[in-house]
Amino acid sequence: MTVRSRTRDALIETAGTLFWRQGYGATSLTEILSQAGVTGGSLYYFFRRKEDLLLAILDRRLEDLDLQIFVPVEAAEADPIERVFGVLGFYRAFLESTQCEMGCPIGNLALELADLHPEVRQKLAQVFDAWCSRVRKYLEDARSQLPHDVDLEGLAQFVLTVMEGGLMQARTARRLEPFDAGVTNLRRYFDALQVSARSEDRRS
Amino acid sequence: MTVRSRTRDALIETAGTLFWRQGYGATSLTEILSQAGVTGGSLYYFFRRKEDLLLAILDRRLEDLDLQIFVPVEAAEADPIERVFGVLGFYRAFLESTQCEMGCPIGNLALELADLHPEVRQKLAQVFDAWCSRVRKYLEDARSQLPHDVDLEGLAQFVLTVMEGGLMQARTARRLEPFDAGVTNLRRYFDALQVSARSEDRRS
DNA sequence: GTCTATAGAGTGATAGAC
DNA sequence: GTCTATCACTCTATAGAC
Numbered sequence: 001m002t003v004r005s006r007t008r009d010a011l012i013e014t015a016g017t018l019f020w021r022q023g024y025g026a027t028s029l030t031e032i033l034s035q036a037g038v039t040g041g042s043l044y045y046f047f048r049r050k051e052d053l054l055l056a057i058l059d060r061r062l063e064d065l066d067l068q069i070f071v072p073v074e075a076a077e078a079d080p081i082e083r084v085f086g087v088l089g090f091y092r093a094f095l096e097s098t099q100c101e102m103g104c105p106i107g108n109l110a111l112e113l114a115d116l117h118p119e120v121r122q123k124l125a126q127v128f129d130a131w132c133s134r135v136r137k138y139l140e141d142a143r144s145q146l147p148h149d150v151d152l153e154g155l156a157q158f159v160l161t162v163m164e165g166g167l168m169q170a171r172t173a174r175r176l177e178p179f180d181a182g183v184t185n186l187r188r189y190f191d192a193l194q195v196s197a198r199s200e201d202r203r204s
Numbered sequence: 205m206t207v208r209s210r211t212r213d214a215l216i217e218t219a220g221t222l223f224w225r226q227g228y229g230a231t232s233l234t235e236i237l238s239q240a241g242v243t244g245g246s247l248y249y250f251f252r253r254k255e256d257l258l259l260a261i262l263d264r265r266l267e268d269l270d271l272q273i274f275v276p277v278e279a280a281e282a283d284p285i286e287r288v289f290g291v292l293g294f295y296r297a298f299l300e301s302t303q304c305e306m307g308c309p310i311g312n313l314a315l316e317l318a319d320l321h322p323e324v325r326q327k328l329a330q331v332f333d334a335w336c337s338r339v340r341k342y343l344e345d346a347r348s349q350l351p352h353d354v355d356l357e358g359l360a361q362f363v364l365t366v367m368e369g370g371l372m373q374a375r376t377a378r379r380l381e382p383f384d385a386g387v388t389n390l391r392r393y394f395d396a397l398q399v400s401a402r403s404e405d406r407r408s
Numbered sequence: 409g410t411c412t413a414t415a416g417a418g419t420g421a422t423a424g425a426c
Numbered sequence: 427g428t429c430t431a432t433c434a435c436t437c438t439a440t441a442g443a444c
Contacts, residue, residue: 007427023316025229029420040421041428050420101319110376111315112227115305125377150392154385157373161386164372165365172314173329181358182365188354189389192396211409232437244439245410254438 008046008056010036016057020105023112024054051117054109058123061105062130070134080141081190087135088163088183095170095179103171106131107164132156147197162186212250212260214240220261224309227316228258255321258313262327265309266334274338284345285394291339292367292387299374299383307375310335311368336360351401366390 014036018027029050033040047053073086091104110124136156139146146152162182169178218240222231233254237244251257277290295308314328340360343350350356366386373382 005427021319023229023320025227025316026320028418030418039429041423041430044421045427048421103315103318107372108315110372111307111312112229114307114375115225116227116230121376121378128373128376151385151388154381154388157382157385158366158389161366161369161373161382162362163369165367165369168311168314168368168372169332169361169365171318172325172332174325177358178361178365181355181361184355184358185362185393189393189396192393192400196396209409233439234437243411245412245441248439249409252439 005046007038007042011038011043011046011053012057012060015053016060016105019054019057020108021102024109025112051120054117054120055123058106058109058120058127062123062127065127065130065134080138081145081194083138084135084159084190085183085187088159088186091163091167092176092179092183095167096176100170100174100176103167104164107167128160132160135159145194145197147193147200150193159186209250211242211246215242215247215250215257216261216264219257220264220309223258223261224312225306228313229316255324258321258324259327262310262313262324262331266327266331269331269334269338284342285349285398287342288339288363288394289387289391292363292390295367295371296380296383296387299371300380304374304378304380307371308368311371332364336364339363349398349401351397351404354397363390 011032015027015032018032018035029040029043032038032053033043043053047056069087069090073083073090077083077086094102106124106127109120110128113120114124115121132153133156136152139152139155143152146155162185166179166182170176215236219231219236222236222239233244233247236242236257237247247257251260273291273294277287277294281287281290298306310328310331313324314332317324318328319325336357337360340356343356343359347356350359366389370383370386374380
């Protein structure tokens, strides 16, 4: 079991935000230390290498997924398909509140580090998986509203795809439109799936 | 007008591949020089800073977009909607031939550098725009097969979203499935749009 | 245009006192 | 657990000969 300490938490919190905003390579330990109000000795007491700090951040992101995203969304929306769009709305609100500057804390690192650190890549994939599993659960709850032959795992991945692709374009263009275009078309797709499921029912 | 020279081209080519694979920050000039068989003096004769080399690479990507992607796809597919999927197939083939290791040369850099270099970010956005314009042209050619109220600009952005999101997940998981799930669902979406367009026609 | 040599700053990481 | 001091290295970029 990992020890919790105020210093360790501060490092994870501060570095997590910096890595998110500027990337892993572009963030120096010096910058993390000065912003967290911690000195080098303490950092190396908790983490053997910079990469271990990153791994701890990703573990934290995995832990926080439920509390920060899915629980609030589930509290706000009861209908499973609305929950899917509630999740997308959550990211949109964040995008808007940061003037499209930050994007996704996992996606950003995924593209920067996928080829460099095998262990990091694996953990990033794990966070994506956890995210998809949650969305997949919503889709299973909406099973009866969807055509029988739709692969729910693939559809959950598709929702993540729409989110990540939209965040990327919105962040690059500094405009919400590409993200919104993704949501609009995904909504239209879900509407079509529901229509198609209803006509399946009628036939049976 | 920019001067063309063998050395300059070799630097753009070599650095382009390295930035694509490992990212901008993680690639040192030393590595580029040794792999291109060029020395530092030559590099700084053509480019004032590392960032200028990157900008030249992005200009080249923009120039090559047609020749490397859209022209071959148009030669292979005559139907406009099949051309959209032909483009996706092009990226899939590349993903497969690199064991899902490389992803998109623009998307990778977009997420690494969006917040760090304003001029770079702008040029990345420009390449995305050019890509979408091409896809949008296909969609306009398929106008009669799509519902009247569909926003073609947004739909073109959606195609890019599906591609980038799929590449990101495929590269992170080192599996083609998430990319394929994106294509499968996008195909189903287009089928639904075409069905819906036909029923519009019947009503009028 | 290309070369070598090197400046100058910053990096991740370590050692050892407290 | 936290501190300061510092090592060893790498990086971008420059200068000046050829």
